[in-house]
Amino acid sequence: MSIDLKNELNKAQYEAVTTTEGPVLVIAGAGSGKTRTIVYRLAHLVEQGVDPAQILLLTFTRKASQEMLTRAAEILGRPLDGTSGGTFHSFAFATLRRNAMDLGFESGFTLMDRADQENAVRDVRAELELGKGDKSFPKKNTVLDLITKSRNKEEPMDAVVQREAYHLSPYVEDLEAIARAYAIFKKKHALLDYDDLLFELDKLLTKNEPLRNQLSTRYRYIMVDEYQDTNLVQARIVKHLVGESGNVMAVGDDAQSIYAFRGANVDNILKFPEIFSGTKIVRLERNYRSVQQILDLTNHILDNARTKFDKELYSDIPGNSVPEVVYPISDQTQAKLVLDRILKLSKKYPLNEIAVLFRAGYQSFHLETSLARLGVEYRKFGGIRFNEAAHVKDVMSLLRLCVNTNDLIAWQRALDHVKGVGPKTVAKIYEALHTDSGGKYLTKMRKKHEALNDLLNELDVIRKSPLTPAGTLDRLISFYQPILTEKFPDDYPKRQQGLDQLAQIATSYQDMDQMLADLSLEGDPDDKEVDEESVVLSTVHSAKGLEWKAVILIDLVEDRFPSRRAVQRPEDLEEERRLMYVACTRAKEHLSLFVPKTIYNRYNGSSEPAMPSPFVMELPNDCFERFHESYSGGIEQRKSASVHAKSPSRAAASAEPKQPSGKPATKLGYCNHKIFGKGKIIAEIGPDKYRINFPGFGLKVIIKDYVELL
DNA sequence: ACAACTAAGGTTTTT
């Protein structure tokens, strides 16, 4: 039985699927059947007689690649045995681990997650005694951001600071020193961070020719999804792996590039044809996801992009659902209105076909409490993750110490519950454990601190008789039990469930390192039985590649979406626009945009007026319907351009603040000032002056000649 | 000298 490709695919998709030899670049608009194309290509290759083990599929999440492989197997009617699939990072981890010796890690290495990295930066800075008592010294978070940005963009620190954090210029040398010490720290403690995975793999493939040849021979067919979000190292890795065969397909959409902040480089996708000569370019422009009204709106979002995207999506999905823009009175009442909207939509769609999207994890907080109060189930993506929860990290560090006794970060965490032992003492104990002469000190400390003694004994027992990951975890969780109840008196039962879940996950692993890495590499473990009846709450980033019948976007006001941090530099603002595009293109049939008129400000404890997001302001009136919340609680349709006027006639609406759409602020736009940097022009004062709001500096009146308009 | 406690300041996005 063979697959009827012609029937299952459109012309462009068919071409992408059947061009199996040589480099192919697929520019796939949102909802254009990108996944379908990859899935069919996988199936097609295997049907043509390609050994599944010769295929490598690199995707953005491991879940995505698993799903594609499963779907391909369904089409084929048999499983794809041996196909490698996963993220760049997970692939790198697996390859590096098989070659740990080559890297200089005789006894393996441990992967650090974000918190580990921050802790390491904190320690290193303390060690170097940099910025003692200097309140404006960048925080570890910021320091780490700059370090990884400099690595991912492969630019020197001073260039990054110059461009993206000019106010930190005085600290450039300190930052460089920390970056160097951080690298040494990792080496010393057999730790690799996310960036190291990629750079070490690149290094390994560059210098180890036999390995490179072995891999490029093995992977005769390589497919890379979301290519617009790869960075320079990732592109080099692809190049290494492709080798002689030249059979590589990159799939992506330049309009959906949303990871520049971590070093992704859109140029990768644009330059792909240069790097792989003879590239065949296929464009998928037909949209199979959304009704035309939604596409009209999303196309408008791109209209105002600085870099124009040569793309206009079209769809012939039947449906007559005009997107709506809803103006709640405040972000607090927004939660209630969103809830009402969800309940209304749930009559038409199952809950898991409804998603609420937002820019940053914390923005769903109000809504979460409302949903919980009403007993509506929800699943949240983005924000705090399972493996970042304190109790999970605690147990994980115990586990890490069983495999890597050099892991200082894990020691710090594991010894945290020992009363009377702080950072300094941990360092001493660590030293004692790693030097022959440390015995006396250790026995002294073991006598002094019973909890320390217990822990070391426990670890010894486990190390002497290694169990399976699940067995080890069971032991450690029992050991941790008393600590859990003491540390989290308020909610330990809930956390206990999390640990049980962790133990459950462990049963599917034979290998401890692998399990540890997976937990860091793949945020949340798969909910075994996904509750079908749960609304989805997600950050826009985490919603990438997903779709729902109904999508609700909240907090579309200035400083939130676009993020306050992104307004300063035009490139960042452009990325926010693409983010907005990604968010809206997730919707198949229904799209609601919520624009609260006021935002609660905890600084002065009151609600303050908020400007609607520029991305909403610039939308033409005819591509959405407008609703305002009335003070009596309901929402009412308002404004001229509406198609129908069925709204209930409550008169209260007239008391509302005016739509700020006509205000000059948005027309005046942004500008650059030599000293204050990027600012938003609020008003024109007289013939030659502007009132400008500079983030970090506040309102200023500046003579026009001194600013550069953007 | 170091750990524990307390008050205040600041919040993007992710592998």
Next chain:
DNA sequence: CCTTAGTTGT
């Protein structure tokens, strides 16, 4: 709400 700097206590 979660991190961190400053203060108190051992």
